[in-house]
Amino acid sequence: MTISNICACGSNLSFAACCQPILDNHQSAETAEALMRSRYTAFVRKHEQHILASWHPRTRPPALNFDDNPVVWLELLIHESIEGGKNDSAGTVEFTSSYLENGQLCRLREKSQFLKEDGRWFYLRGECSVKREKIERNLPCPCGSGRKFKKCCLSG
Ligand SMILES: [Zn+2]
Numbered sequence: 001m002t003i004s005n006i007c008a009c010g011s012n013l014s015f016a017a018c019c020q021p022i023l024d025n026h027q028s029a030e031t032a033e034a035l036m037r038s039r040y041t042a043f044v045r046k047h048e049q050h051i052l053a054s055w056h057p058r059t060r061p062p063a064l065n066f067d068d069n070p071v072v073w074l075e076l077l078i079h080e081s082i083e084g085g086k087n088d089s090a091g092t093v094e095f096t097s098s099y100l101e102n103g104q105l106c107r108l109r110e111k112s113q114f115l116k117e118d119g120r121w122f123y124l125r126g127e128c129s130v131k132r133e134k135i136e137r138n139l140p141c142p143c144g145s146g147r148k149f150k151k152c153c154l155s156g
């Protein structure tokens with residue numbers, strides 16, 4: 001399996017065996033964490049439809065605009081899932097997602113709340129904080145390309 005076939009959510013499974021069926025709506029996420037992972041992967045793949053469809057109608061934005069805010073996603077780290085299992089109707093997932101934005105390395109730590117309605121999990125809301133760190137232009141790019149930051153993700 002090549003790196004590019006591994007699911008962006010960091011599960012170490014292939015995309016086809018992990019988030020793809022959820023993104024393509026072939027199956028609904030069984031747990032809050034699985035939905036959270038699929039939403040991260042949807043952000044990486046700019047899969048707006050899945051992000052909106054998995055957002056609870058009460059808090060869902062009308063649309064997303066990825067071009068307003070170009071980011072390079074680096075990784076997802078799940079810290080803890082509380083409830084959110086197959087037999088629960090609510091759950092919380094705490095995670096950190098890392099990405100590059102405006103020449104800075106950003107680590108967003110979020111505690112997300114999920115609700116299950118009619119057998120489907122939805123993202124309700126999250127509390128988050130972001131730490132930003134400037135990256136030296138001449139250092140290797142954090143995306144792992146092996147190129148200098150200024151020649152890689154900094155230039156977009
Ligand atoms: Zn995945």
Ligand SMILES: [Zn+2]
Pocket residue numbers: 141142143144145152153154
């Ligand atoms: Zn890069």
